[in-house]
Amino acid sequence: MKIAIASGKGGVGKSMLASSLCLLLSKEKKIVAVDADVDAPNLHIWLGQKENWDLKKEISVLEKAVVDKSKCVGCGACEQICAFGAIEVVNRKAKVNQLFCEGCGACEVVCPNKAITLKEVKNAQIRVKKNVFGFPLLSAQLYPGETGSGKIVDELKSRAEKFKYQTMVIDAPAGTGCPVIAALNGVDRAILVTEPTPSGFADLKRVLQVVNSFKVPWKLVINKWDLNPEKSRQIKAWAKNHFLGKISYDQNIFKALSSLRPIIKTDLPAKEEILKIYQELLKWWE
Amino acid sequence: MGKLKKISVTGGKGGVGKSTVAILLANKLLAKGKKVVLLDLDVECPNDYLLLSQKLTTPVKKIWAQFPKLNKAKCTKCGLCARNCRSQAIFMPPGGYPLFVSELCSGCGLCWHLCPEKAIEVEKKIIGEVFENKVSSNFHLITGRVVGVVDESGPIVTKAKEHGLKIAKRLKADYFLVDTAVGLHCGVIRALLGSDLSLAVTEPTPLGAHDLRLILDLLKKLKIKAKIILNQADLGDKKEILKISKERKIKLEKEIPYSKALAQAYSKGKLKEVNFW
Numbered sequence: 001m002k003i004a005i006a007s008g009k010g011g012v013g014k015s016m017l018a019s020s021l022c023l024l025l026s027k028e029k030k031i032v033a034v035d036a037d038v039d040a041p042n043l044h045i046w047l048g049q050k051e052n053w054d055l056k057k058e059i060s061v062l063e064k065a066v067v068d069k070s071k072c073v074g075c076g077a078c079e080q081i082c083a084f085g086a087i088e089v090v091n092r093k094a095k096v097n098q099l100f101c102e103g104c105g106a107c108e109v110v111c112p113n114k115a116i117t118l119k120e121v122k123n124a125q126i127r128v129k130k131n132v133f134g135f136p137l138l139s140a141q142l143y144p145g146e147t148g149s150g151k152i153v154d155e156l157k158s159r160a161e162k163f164k165y166q167t168m169v170i171d172a173p174a175g176t177g178c179p180v181i182a183a184l185n186g187v188d189r190a191i192l193v194t195e196p197t198p199s200g201f202a203d204l205k206r207v208l209q210v211v212n213s214f215k216v217p218w219k220l221v222i223n224k225w226d227l228n229p230e231k232s233r234q235i236k237a238w239a240k241n242h243f244l245g246k247i248s249y250d251q252n253i254f255k256a257l258s259s260l261r262p263i264i265k266t267d268l269p270a271k272e273e274i275l276k277i278y279q280e281l282l283k284w285w286e
Numbered sequence: 287m288g289k290l291k292k293i294s295v296t297g298g299k300g301g302v303g304k305s306t307v308a309i310l311l312a313n314k315l316l317a318k319g320k321k322v323v324l325l326d327l328d329v330e331c332p333n334d335y336l337l338l339s340q341k342l343t344t345p346v347k348k349i350w351a352q353f354p355k356l357n358k359a360k361c362t363k364c365g366l367c368a369r370n371c372r373s374q375a376i377f378m379p380p381g382g383y384p385l386f387v388s389e390l391c392s393g394c395g396l397c398w399h400l401c402p403e404k405a406i407e408v409e410k411k412i413i414g415e416v417f418e419n420k421v422s423s424n425f426h427l428i429t430g431r432v433v434g435v436v437d438e439s440g441p442i443v444t445k446a447k448e449h450g451l452k453i454a455k456r457l458k459a460d461y462f463l464v465d466t467a468v469g470l471h472c473g474v475i476r477a478l479l480g481s482d483l484s485l486a487v488t489e490p491t492p493l494g495a496h497d498l499r500l501i502l503d504l505l506k507k508l509k510i511k512a513k514i515i516l517n518q519a520d521l522g523d524k525k526e527i528l529k530i531s532k533e534r535k536i537k538l539e540k541e542i543p544y545s546k547a548l549a550q551a552y553s554k555g556k557l558k559e560v561n562f563w
Contacts, residue, residue: 008330009333010299010301011301039298039468039471040299040300040470040496042299042497081395083351083352083394083438084394084441099472099479100472100476102394102438105394142471144500144501145475145508147472149469150437173469174331175468176432176435177438177471177473181389181437196553197553198553198555199333199552202336206330209435210435228553251544254522257492257493257522258490258492258523260492
């Protein structure tokens with residue numbers, strides 16, 4: 001069973017919920033946790049872990065175009081094909097903007113003089129930790145200025161497959177683009193998280209397009225419910241039987257986080273609400 | 287009027303208040319009589335229009351991209367396209383024709399240039415839209431938004447930004463404010479490039495500190511001048527944020543305390559009326 005937690009909007013509580021569910025699930029099942037927010041991975045912090053990883057490894061899941069200037073005649077075929085605006089002919093030589101190159105290889109194919117080759121770049125570090133709760137967490141950090149976050153998520157998921165697990169919990173990043181698509185691709189269930197604001201609701205509907213395109217069954221958790229109870233009720237009514245549960249807004253969560261205490265290890269009201277969500281989740285899975 | 291000043295608002299972490307800060311800054315500049323164009327380049331999840339009670343109705347610009355479409359009559363099932371697709375968006379069922387998985391396709395064009403039989407045709411699809419809202423006489427909002435499920439949203443950011451710059455010049459705006467997406471990915475980089483100054487918004491938690499370091503690394507790499515804005519400054523613990531500011535010699539420009547009035551204005555789409563800065 002693979003389950004992903006997603007939201008569209010950032011900061012609505014994905015990692016808080018994912019970390020809590022990991023702790024609860026790990027008491028009953030063998031789990032592996034994947035932090036798919038490779039731009040800004042935070043799941044380990046919610047699990048109370050500092051940067052003390054068991055394993056850190058630089059990986060290369062992307063290639064980028066490199067021009068051999070001695071072969072380039074400046075014909076511009078590469079500039080024309082590049083869908084990402086990453087090549088420009090300057091002084092009759094093709095120049096690759098490394099910040100924009102997606103490593104698709106289209107330029108390599110169209111170059112009549114074989115002046116372009118694709119070379120591997122080290123674009124991320126992956127990290128693994130078997131944590132104090134007894135389950136492995138896989139996380140990665142995209143190097144600032146590099147691209148390829150979707151491919152890094154694919155790599156994390158395939159490495160997570162090598163662990164013996166009953167449930168893989170994937171904490172998706174914000175947004176709806178390639179790393180979110182990579183996180184949701186192939187999962188059995190999705191839990192969507194939102195907050196009762198116009199932005200939270202709008203972004204929920206946007207990420208739902210991705211969830212629906214993969215035909216993944218989903219449930220909804222409304223976090224910070226009492227921030228705007230009227231809006232919360234409106235979203236709950238909209239979600240119909242997809243509604244799974246709610247979590248109240250609590251400024252003490254900030255404090256728990258600051259002292260690296262997982263929410264499920266506190267006495268905050270959110271803990272009871274998450275336990276209830278967990279019970280509902282188990283019923284849904286049966 | 288002088289040169290157009292370009293300021294981006296970013297943050298690495300989601301939900302720290304990037305859009306709120308962008309709008310509060312716009313309000314402050316408007317109160318000084320400046321002409322402001324705000325560009326929402328969180329194209330996957332643009333929300334500034336909601337915070338300003340605007341509607342996105344008719345796009346002023348549509349952004350097209352090309353995608354592969356198979357002509358079965360010409361296809362010999364050689365599998366060259368599937369083997370070479372780096373997005374793994376082409377699936378070759380045993381004995382069958384290649385299947386294009388549109389959700390994973392970046393529209394790079396490799397497959398149709400590679401196909402020896404010219405069996406892959408090109409289909410144009412709209413992947414993004416640009417909207418323009420006149421919020422008030424001196425305040426224009428430009429929004430870039432992805433249409434449907436799009437793997438690669440970077441080009442939408444670039445096109446929306448080009449359009450926004452054109453409008454800013456036409457209106458003779460004083461300020462060009464760019465609100466970016468979360469993270470460090472190519473959509474964020476494309477939005478940040480060209481800024482005279484970038485405001486990195488954060489919150490006083492270990493998460494905020496962790497992601498602030500990352501976005502400051504990115505801004506340094508892009509050679510963009512940065513300042514820090516600490517939102518909800520009185521919640522959590524701001525020690526770590528102050529440490530980052532000191533270590534990196536990056537000014538903590540502004541601390542915004544938690545405010546129920548601000549949270550409510552956010553949740554009701556009434557940020558335009560808030561003067562908090």
